[in-house]
Amino acid sequence: MKRSNRIVWIGAIALGVIILLTLIAAPNNSKINNGSTYNRAPNGYGAWYAFMQQQGTTIERWQKPFSNLKTEKSPVTLLQIYSTLREPVLDNQERKWVEQGNTLVILGASRQVTAADFSTMQQSPFGDVKIETRRRDRKAKQQQVSLGDRFGAVVWEEKYDKGKAIFSTTRYLAANAYQDNLSNFQYLANLVTNKNKFVFVDEYIHGYKDADIRQSEGQGDLFSYFAKTPVLPILVQVGVLLLVLIWAQNRRFGKSVALDTPVVDNSQAYIQALAGVLQKAESSDFVLEMVGKEEQLQLQKALGLGQIPLERQTLLNRWVEKTGASAAELEAVLKLQSRKRRMSERELLSWLGKWQIVRRQL
Incomplete structure (x- = not known):
């Protein structure tokens, strides 16, 4: 909708509301x-x-x-x-x-x-x-x-x-x-x-x-008749509104520039909203469980073990065979995830950091 049309519509709605309120508030004689x-x-x-x-x-x-x-x-x-x-x-x-x-x-x-x-x-x-x-x-x-x-x-x-x-x-x-x-x-x-x-x-x-x-x-x-009825306030308000509209239509400092509408990433917006809710509810155990499962599945896929959750020992053996790294690092994050307890924000961030280290070794 063009700016001029938008102003006209807003003005018409405002005028309608003013007239309605004036008639409702008018004294009943x-x-x-x-x-x-x-x-x-x-x-x-x-x-x-x-x-x-x-x-x-x-x-x-x-x-x-x-x-x-x-x-x-x-x-x-x-x-x-x-x-x-x-x-x-x-x-x-x-x-x-x-x-x-x-x-x-x-x-x-x-x-x-x-x-x-x-x-x-x-x-x-x-x-x-x-x-x-x-x-x-x-x-x-x-x-x-x-x-x-x-x-x-x-x-x-x-x-x-x-x-x-x-x-x-x-x-x-x-x-x-x-x-x-x-x-x-x-x-x-x-x-x-x-x-x-x-x-x-x-x-x-x-x-x-x-x-x-x-x-x-x-x-x-x-005029004396109108002065004692709701009509006069309405006419005054209409006049003021018309002056505002005329001023708005003629207030030009150059060509109007259309604003770029930012593209909204719905997935990211949803994740951020969900994260905010979980943070307020202090549901770190839920975050630990859901993120841990997803991280484990991604790790299994990277190791060629499919998407069906495997036992911890099978995953550890494949990890050592594939990367040659110590099983202690992976076992630490898996063990913490299996406890299903509430964690502080600092502990949760530390756990996520350890998963990043595991992913880098692949």
């Missing part, structure tokens, strides 16, 4: 839609919103900051269905707005878990309302409780001058999952339409914004 009227899932409120429209209720999605409500004529009701539980305490801005005669309905008030059953049917003027939470407010007074039991309040209200705030410990009071419990839909409808007020459903807290709001918050252009 699906939870923000819990309670949204745009959400058709069981935890959404799309069915209840359609129910309210069919009833002829004056209802509208609010996709602006809470501070913009002051421009609306009072009294109105704002329904906030939180994706995560919030404390049932109004801040200064909310309190002032409620005191003007408006109603703030908050579904998803954080209260302590009690010993109540998770799923209960709470009595209301519209029939039994299905409640699935163990959270109860124990501080609410009896006259404030709209739904509750002996463990505390599930839905309660608090007065603020001309207006009031209504809290619910469950976020799913009339979620899509309760379409078969019409009492839930009717009960929430009564909470928000009391005294025929205009009803807003807060979608701003779920991330939905009107075009003018997005523009004022610097989210009107494409």
Whole structure:
């Protein structure tokens, strides 16, 4: 494969890995839609919103900051269905707005878990309302409780001058999952339409914004959108990678020189690897036995005695007859080999040296 093609392939693989990691590590914003009227899932409120429209209720999605409500004529009701539980305490801005005669309905008030059953049917003027939470407010007074039991309040209200705030410990009071419990839909409808007020459903807290709001918050252009998604980091990474590839393609100091691939001697490589294993295992007895047998066979072949292992005395007699040398040298290496004991590295090298002396005398 050419160098340029190799760089392109490496770059493509690296880019794929970067994109995959970016998408996996990207934050998951699906939870923000819990309670949204745009959400058709069981935890959404799309069915209840359609129910309210069919009833002829004056209802509208609010996709602006809470501070913009002051421009609306009072009294109105704002329904906030939180994706995560919030404390049932109004801040200064909310309190002032409620005191003007408006109603703030908050579904998803954080209260302590009690010993109540998770799923209960709470009595209301519209029939039994299905409640699935163990959270109860124990501080609410009896006259404030709209739904509750002996463990505390599930839905309660608090007065603020001309207006009031209504809290619910469950976020799913009339979620899509309760379409078969019409009492839930009717009960929430009564909470928000009391005294025929205009009803807003807060979608701003779920991330939905009107075009003018997005523009004022610097989210009107494409770059601003990309800046809040995983797409922008991907584009930056692609740009950096392209610059690296361009630099690599144009970095030339002369003609490319192909490197010679060394020829690998598989037999030698195998022998070296096996020797390394035997050395670590301190298996000198195995080396002594195997090398000794091979040396003896090579000696027999040189003496014209064939490849069948012979008795030591027969080999010694033939050695003396053929070389005229003393049998003591050969007998020493054969005797050491027959002991089959572990040897130190120095002893093993000495033994191999003696075999070299024997071979030279042939």
